[in-house]
Amino acid sequence: MSNQSPTNNLLEAMSTMRAMRRLKTDPVPDEMVVKILQAGQWAPSAINSQNWRFMVVKDFNTKVTIQAYYKRLFDDVITPHYATNDPPPGSNAAKYERQRAAVEYLTDHFHESPVWIVACLIDGENPDRVSGASIYGAVQNMCLMARALGLGTTLTTRHTGYGKEVDALLGLPSSAHSYAILPIGWPMGNFGPVHRGPLKDVVYGDRWGETYSGLN
Numbered sequence: 001m002s003n004q005s006p007t008n009n010l011l012e013a014m015s016t017m018r019a020m021r022r023l024k025t026d027p028v029p030d031e032m033v034v035k036i037l038q039a040g041q042w043a044p045s046a047i048n049s050q051n052w053r054f055m056v057v058k059d060f061n062t063k064v065t066i067q068a069y070y071k072r073l074f075d076d077v078i079t080p081h082y083a084t085n086d087p088p089p090g091s092n093a094a095k096y097e098r099q100r101a102a103v104e105y106l107t108d109h110f111h112e113s114p115v116w117i118v119a120c121l122i123d124g125e126n127p128d129r130v131s132g133a134s135i136y137g138a139v140q141n142m143c144l145m146a147r148a149l150g151l152g153t154t155l156t157t158r159h160t161g162y163g164k165e166v167d168a169l170l171g172l173p174s175s176a177h178s179y180a181i182l183p184i185g186w187p188m189g190n191f192g193p194v195h196r197g198p199l200k201d202v203v204y205g206d207r208w209g210e211t212y213s214g215l216n
């Protein structure tokens with residue numbers, strides 16, 4: 001089985017759902033986009049408010065204009081980050097460089113992904129600390145459905161560095177904000193496995209810093 005394969009196995013989908021940043025420009029059928037959107041709509045939200053709005057963006061000019069902001073943030077924020085930070089847990093210098101190169105690739109080709117889903121939330125003028133909890137579950141569901149269908153995507157939030165400009169460009173009212181852009185397409189590379197640090201490094205027991213006995 002090629003690891004570009006679709007899967008109905010949830011454990012396989014979760015453990016192989018890498019950020020797929022190298023995407024083909026071939027179109028993605030609307031039936032598949034609708035399945036991804038439906039997965040988003042199945043997500044929970046506070047008081048079941050479902051205040052999300054999912055924008056399906058295909059217009060090339062819109063994508064190009066937003067890509068320019070995305071690229072500016074790559075140059076101003078992401079490049080210095082990679083230059084001054086060590087690889088994260090579960091990674092190493094070689095993997096970190098491959099990740100940086102893929103991030104740069106997606107930056108340069110962001111607008112060429114055949115379809116974007118922009119996840120927006122009607123969250124009022126002053127979103128608070130839990131606002132995102134009512135949209136990122138939907139975003140993760142959509143990423144998982146894309147993986148299940150054999151489509152690649154990456155949860156991206158970098159555009160929020162120019163959130164006001166991007167939201168205005170997309171015509172959002174002031175009561176709504178965009179929280180993520182999912183560029184979706186057929187992957188060039190293979191899915192998973194994901195690289196993470198050991199579970200014991202991030203799990204505590206009854207008090208912060210205490211060992212959880214279940215991990216012994």
Ligand SMILES: Cc1cc2nc3c(=O)[nH]c(=O)nc-3n(C[C@H](O)[C@H](O)[C@H](O)COP(=O)(O)O)c2cc1C
Pocket residue numbers: 017018019020021103106154155156157158159194195
């Ligand atoms: C909140 C959040 C924001 C992210 N924003 C971006 C982004 O703007 N651009 C990007 O290329 N990847 C972005 N990512 C993807 C992460 O960099 C990626 O999931 C992480 O490096 C782990 O890589 P893997 O999923 O391939 O294992 C984001 C992920 C999260 C959870």
